Amino acid sequence: MTAWNADAETTITEAGSVILVEGSSFCISSRSGDIRPDGETNGAFFQDTRILSRWELNINGFPREPLAAQRPDAFEATFVGRAKWPDGRFDSPLVVRQQRHVGPGLQDDITLENFSAEPVDCSIELLVDADQADLFDVKGGRPNRHSALTRSVRGNELVVEAVSDGQRRGSAIRAAGAEVSEYALRFHPTIPARGKWSTSVIVVPLVNRVSPDETFTEAGKPRLRTGVKRHRAWEKSVPPITLGESSVEATLRWSQRDLGSLRIFDPGHPERVAVAAGAPWFMALFGRDALLSSYMALLIDPDLASGTLQTLADIQGTKVDHDSEEEPGRIPHEVRLGVTPGLSRSGKAYYGTVDATPLFVGVLGELSRWGLSEDIIEALLPHADRALDWIQDYGDRDGDGFVEYRRATDHGLANQGWKDSWDGINFADGTIAEAPIALCEVQGYVYSAYLARAGIARAAGERKTEQHWAARAAVLKEEFNKRFWLPDKGYFAIALDRDKKPVDSCASNMGHCLWTGIVDEEKAPSVVRRLMSREMFTGWGIRTLASDMVAYNPVSYHNGSVWPHDTALAATGIMRYGFVDEAKKVARGVLEAAAHFDGQLPELFCGFDRSEFHAPVSYPTACAPQAWAAATPVQLMRILLRFDPDLTRDVVHLAPILPEEFGDFKAEDVKLAGSRITLSAKGSEGSIEGLPADLKLLKEPRPPLDTQLGGQSGD
Template sequence: MTAWNEDTEAGASELGAVTVVEGSSFCISSHSGDVHGGGSQGAYYQDTRVVSRWVLRINGEPREPLVARNPTAFQAEYVGRACTEDGRFESPLLVQHQRTVGSGLRDDLTIRNYSAQPTTCAMELLIDADLADLFDVKGGRASNASETVRWAQGPDLHIESLHADGQRRGVSFQAQGATATEDGLTFNVTIPARSHWSTTVIALPLLNGQAPDNPFIAGTPLSHSVAAQRYVQWEEHVPRIRLTDQNVTDVLDQSQRDLGSLRIFDDNHPGRAAIAAGAPWFMALFGRDSLLASYMSLMIDPSLAAGTLQTLAGLQGSKVDIDSEEEPGRMPHEVRLGVSAGLSLGGTAYYGTADATPLFVSTLGELSRWGLGEDIIESLLPHADRAIDWMEQYGDKDGDGFIEYQRPNKHGLVNQGWKDSWDGINFADGTLAETPIALCEVQAYAYAAYVGRSLLARAAGDTAVERRCADRAEALKAAFNERFWLPDRGYFALALDKDKKPVDSCTSNMGHCLWVGIVDEDKAPQVAERLMSPEMFTGWGIRTLGSDMGAYNPVSYHNGSVWPHDTALAATGLMRYGFVEEASKVAGGLFDAAEHFGGQLPELFCGFDRGDFTNPVPYPTACSPQAWAAAAPVQLARILLRFDPDFTRSVLHLAPILPASLGTFKADNVLLGRSRITVEASGSSGSVTGLPAGLELRSDPRPPLTGELFG
């Protein structure tokens, strides 16, 4: 079985690799478009590598790559120069290669002859498919499939293998004008002077001999593909955001494109989209990641949160299973489709997470504020109640009021919060904390879950549930501020360990506690001061671990790096408690970092101080695009607008504090309830056009909820 505690990071991708993504399918290739065997490159469908080698030779030689680009997330275009028959690159032959992923792989190849003479080409496409599970590739292990069978039949090459679960996984390669061999496909063509020759190569995945729905078909316009149609619909659906600051506009545009590319769809509910965690290795539903990303994306498309909640609800735990760590009411950590998922996860879904379950309830509560379908909210309330039952019965096994985690097996995650690396939870002196562990941000999420469920009950007129959840929230807040606060340090402990001893390292996790409002007002100034200290704030973002801590390493995964989503949530917390200048400074640093990353924030980057290097230093195995990194700029824009709809109270708060450097802000086509509104802002003034009937616009920030609940 996969040791989860050894494999939480993304596997390394080759330098200069080109990645295309559509749903859970993706392809990683070299800059030339070739896929070379032996590494992580390849095309993946349903967590199985269906192409492990794709090498084009023309007249026995590779192309000379000229350019590669991604016009859309699901497409790549490569241009290269082919050798002549005598082996010279100084040739009139130009190769244009368009790659599209979806239910397999489609490569459209065109060779243009710019010579005044006809040219003969011998083309060879060397092909292989190891049909390896994604987990094996990511972990650098050999495929566990049985012996692979290959056979050529006319223009088609078939590759198939039998897997541990008894399923036959295979792929068929086909191309117009090809002759298939066991090594690949060959073409012999003559290209007239000043003319071109084209073909389409399709890799068709097969499961027990059956092709997927909506396969690629040669000759069918790419605009008819499912991926292209989804892309067009997304572009028409999402807001159009423009600022005077072109950098921030470009960052927000990139975020929208990335979020669109990371959507995954349920075949049984094709109109329902959820968010995958990130490309290339995490193109799957992850409870925590998908929920936080969909929360931060509400201003772009609240239906993503609805789809994510509905999809998770269908996977909610119903029994106790030590292998997969499923428990009644628990939400899954990760859902996979590959043939080895049962071996790696204990099932296709793995439930080892402490935070996805309370985040499910709090996200549902936040979604209700956006007026997106009372029927959706109502249908999910039973799942929210089962989630709260899990929090109280299984999450809090020792009955002290806090949610703890401890894996019940040897292959699950050792750490089950968002810092889930094996060494991510440590004391100030660097020693590791031992489980069971109660993380500070998990208690904050639980508090938000109780508050959210209380308000949902209030809207439904259920006073008994409203009062019970409000009382639980109040008790949890009081206990949290008493047990986790370190008065001599001026910040909250990262966690309580197995002996209920505070894990006293200074981390970014307490920024999440500010975000949801569990922090007492008298403690917030010290938390804000610590988050903005030189030990925590790099100038680009907030470190996961203070530079004065024993385990600090700016090039670590969770012990000193900067994660954009983490920084964005901390900035949200700073804004919530009225630290406007500090929140604006953090937002500005992260937008500046995004500019250095070409407008696309990665999963994480190194935690070096801004004064040490001109640019933020990339982390070598960071995912990009990655869901909550893509959503972070959207969340930052929202907090600078202080844009907070609340259909449960019939109000919309808009109290902008836009820095002068950003200039004016305008967003058309923002979905609010069943209306499409336009939001405009400049400095401290803002307006809304198309406000839904019955919703009052207020120019003050959204007030804390705690006073109304407990006052």
């Protein structure tokens, strides 16, 4: 899912950490609000650089006793603690409130309140440092690779800078009334009886000694910043969703909140919005993650998908570059802002992904069904055609009709599908597959891309183009079902290896093949049985690898864990082929798992069976919030509603199969073709208010093998 390689595993974030996010900026601190230098992954980050690596507040020579840490918004936290009296006694009437905002820098509003009947002289020391470490180095637990830090006191500011790869990064730290030294800000207030003392500590990031726009200031109001206004506008624009089952409703609200907090904006096109992969380590644009997440979030806001497509189109590959693995027409894997280019080595974008390019075309096709503006489709269509050219000219390396990957450089990702850990693709006996590798789900994505292009051509009246791509899809489907099917096992191989040998492990990837519709209808029952078997379905979700495989490990990243988005796409495929009860069982399992995470699904969790533990077991380095985990409940509700617009045919399908305990469902102001509609459902009954007069409501599921990504069915 992300830039995860054998030499770049993430150190574990401290238990109980408080994570704040706004755009690509984020902050990780302890529950007290402190950022301790012994916490390797703690810090405040701006443009992939750590602008604060130490932030320890001591009062009267002692750290605070933490009482509460509250996060009313993704970008804001309030920390409450108790300070010791100057004589060191514990039962102190000194209370510390610290309100933190993150954005283009950081602001901490610190208030010390004296609840005693006598004034008190306090000594306050804020120990600070800013190592300017690149995010990749912090994430990997590696020491800094830049030149030595320089510290200078300039007036009332401490400026900490470093130079790396010709770029100067720095932090300017200040607070009114502070005594500033090279390592600390100090205050010596007298706090009156029943009185307060306050200050604002501000950190401004510097890139080549230039500060970003709209930094925090003493006179400014943090809640009036552009980033906060965007967040508030999002809260007002997303569909209000109500549901009789309160825990599922809470999960859906978490989804909306997390997706809103993960949105990122192109400064050159502020009207476009894309979605970052996840906090804390992947607050950047990842092609595959953004495309899948925005697809699954269509019910919430189709603009996420259109903005993602537009943003990715602007950085689509134009040349061959082995260092970055860029190729003409290829959609990038990730885009970074830091000094260190990361996996690219030669720029800010790294293109080493095999699936983002076909997904780009498939999502465009799905948006055309949702009534995306013809002007936007027309502008994106040349990019879709270049993506299709990449599939033929570069993706299909040996001309056999399948898309394979093999990294072009030894610093690139060894595996370039969504299971991109070094050991993510293996045989049933545990042997690691060798590249070039053709993944089963990637062939499904390509199949959907061909059909998506055919559908766009059909809507435009381009009969010849439609027939061309429909024929390409038919050939691919036939060959896929011949070459990837394992008749003795009753499921699809996860891949073909370098010798075109089927990689015979039983993995969740074949669920994506159901989602895309590339599976022959007569093979679907066997695939569904395997996905729903005890070896695959834990009760909370579908394992990435079956428990009877040699490489199975329930606490691995990709070899036995449960990824909510992976399970949701498999559930969509299961529903698509008409297995209603099975799809409902999977959806309910994931939503029940979410309740054990207080409604906020993490990136992944361990693959233990539900009978072993009363709750799903957390995976230690899972991102939360994380984009496709946040979008998962939205997608699950969509398949339970069996809500499928197809404006290219002037119809909208709605055939709900909601569990009885869900009660009444209602989603207001859902965006569809420039209109706002209201979806209502209970059990097997559903209705739509505000549907444009030229659209026909069909209270039946979409045909099971209808084209493109969103196909759902069930009787």
